[in-house]
Amino acid sequence: MIVGRVVANVVSTEKHPQYVGYKLLMVQPLDAAGQPKGKPLLALDGVQAGIGDTVLVVDEGGSARSVMGDEKALTIRTAICGIIDRIDIEVNT
DSSP: OEEEEEEEEEOOSSOOGGGTTOOEEEEEEBOTTSOBOSOOEEEEESSOOOTTOEEEEEESHHHHHHHHTOTTOTTOOEEEEEEOSOOOOOOOO
């Protein structure tokens, strides 16, 4: 799973038939400190996320298809499966 921030909506007039009806979002992965890490990725939205939301992303086909509720949609690989309200990190001293 990947923690990331939604940075953009992606609008497409033409797309694969298995993507019809799904919102596509660009997500910037974040490190443990909440800073950008790596390249942004595209994910189908399974939870009604929006720009600025911190989200939990699955980047594995079977899990993504399960989140989207379509086990037969073999083209689905990456999906947003949760909106994160907060992250608490315990620091051991």
